[in-house]
Amino acid sequence: MTINLLPMATQDLLWQVTRNPAAKTDAERAELLKDPGFGKVFTDHMVDICWSEKGGWHRPRVQAYGPISLDPAAAVLHYAQEIFEGLKAYRHADGSVWSFRPDQNAARMQRSARRLALPELPTEYFIESLKQLVAVDAAWVPNQDEASLYLRPFMFAKEAFLGVRPAAKVNYYLIASPAGAYFSGGITPLEIWLSTKFTRAGHGGMGQAKTGGNYASSLVAQAEAYENGCQQVLFLDAEEGTYLEELGGMNVVLLTRDKKLITPDSDSILEGITLASIMQLATDRGYTVEQRRVSLAEWRDGVESGDIVEAFACGTAAVITPIAVLRNNDIEIRMPDVADVDRVSLSLREELTGIQYGRVADRHGWLVKLSA
Numbered sequence: 408m409t410i411n412l413l414p415m416a417t418q419d420l421l422w423q424v425t426r427n428p429a430a431k432t433d434a435e436r437a438e439l440l441k442d443p444g445f446g447k448v449f450t451d452h453m454v455d456i457c458w459s460e461k462g463g464w465h466r467p468r469v470q471a472y473g474p475i476s477l478d479p480a481a482a483v484l485h486y487a488q489e490i491f492e493g494l495k496a497y498r499h500a501d502g503s504v505w506s507f508r509p510d511q512n513a514a515r516m517q518r519s520a521r522r523l524a525l526p527e528l529p530t531e532y533f534i535e536s537l538k539q540l541v542a543v544d545a546a547w548v549p550n551q552d553e554a555s556l557y558l559r560p561f562m563f564a565k566e567a568f569l570g571v572r573p574a575a576k577v578n579y580y581l582i583a584s585p586a587g588a589y590f591s592g593g594i595t596p597l598e599i600w601l602s603t604k605f606t607r608a609g610h611g612g613m614g615q616a617k618t619g620g621n622y623a624s625s626l627v628a629q630a631e632a633y634e635n636g637c638q639q640v641l642f643l644d645a646e647e648g649t650y651l652e653e654l655g656g657m658n659v660v661l662l663t664r665d666k667k668l669i670t671p672d673s674d675s676i677l678e679g680i681t682l683a684s685i686m687q688l689a690t691d692r693g694y695t696v697e698q699r700r701v702s703l704a705e706w707r708d709g710v711e712s713g714d715i716v717e718a719f720a721c722g723t724a725a726v727i728t729p730i731a732v733l734r735n736n737d738i739e740i741r742m743p744d745v746a747d748v749d750r751v752s753l754s755l756r757e758e759l760t761g762i763q764y765g766r767v768a769d770r771h772g773w774l775v776k777l778s779a
């Protein structure tokens with residue numbers, strides 16, 4: 408086991424890197440990288456940074472991936488004071504490894520932290536954590552087309568205390584998981600279940616934060632979707648049940664035949680970085696982008712009249728995946744059957760992944776190099 412003390416980009420933190428003595432062999436790793444699926448295989452190391460009310464952020468470490476020991480009274484287990492992020496590391500043709508707009512994930516994690524009364528991890532620590540982990544686990548970044556290393560930063564209340572107040576002891580972690588397509592069908596158009604029984608988040612709630620509770624709240628609705636043969640669930644607004652919000656783990660976008668991209672605006676959905684990037688790429692193509700309230704009736708009527716020609720889901724895990732149908736027991740909106748070569752959604756996907764994998768010029772300066 409080797410211990411290196413590496414100076415961090417930021418002056419005040421010194422990283423301790425301890426190699427995993429039981430790291431996978433090259434042959435074991437190659438086997439796991441063949442068909443990793445999504446979120447099932449993990450690399451050899453993880454990042455751990457402590458925070459305390461008195462000491463601030465301290466003791467940044469890269470160590471062997473493995474169980475986290477928690478006091479049974481740790482606040483997160485009782486009051487769910489937890490946030491996370493999701494982004495990917497992409498291998499380019501020259502072997503270098505890059506991330507896509509990690510500053511945006513860092514900023515969103517800071518917004519989530521404010522909502523959950525957690526400490527904000529400075530952007531430079533966040534980005535340094537990605538670089539430190541990829542430095543030791545670079546061999547885990549897949550080479551195959553459309554595969555990547557999914558990076559999962561998270562932070563939670565570790566203090567053992569049952570009183571309800573923000574924890575005085577918190578840890579930030581980063582784990583990584585080689586990933587293929589999120590949906591087993593790849594980019595086969597999705598069937599989406601429209602949830603009218605459950606909502607995900609409401610006005611003034613935590614919908615804009617990337618916190619476990621929002622996903623816990625989506626699980627029964629997602630289970631209903633699976634039972635009905637759908638891959639994802641769409642939530643409507645909690646107040647009226649009239650307006651589109653988002654899917655369990657993705658944003659939703661509609662495209663019109665007169666080159667408009669329409670996506671819901673709401674204070675209870677996650678501000679997607681994939682969505683923001685797609686809005687920019689569509690603007691560059693001369694599309695008008697409308698982020699505003701969008702009712703279910705507008706979607707239904709737009710498809711009926713032929714104005715709305717495509718719908719898709721977007722997010723880090725899903726990238727861009729077309730939607731074939733939105734349905735429940737009372738409603739069915741079936742999207743027109745468009746050939747793949749004519750789908751604007753797939754051409755946007757091609758451009759976005761082209762930038763991420765270094766095949767298309769990064770004209771907006773979105774890529775950050777993690778390792779040479």
Ligand code: PLP
Pocket residue numbers: 493653654655656657658677678679680681682721722723724
């Ligand atoms: N909405 C939800 C609920 C999500 O979980 C995600 C995925 O992270 C998104 C939207 C899309 O966000 P992003 O594009 O930043 O991954």
Ligand code: COI
Pocket residue numbers: 492493494655656657722723724725
């Ligand atoms: C992501 O896309 O990063 C997410 O967090 C969504 C989740 C469904 C995996």
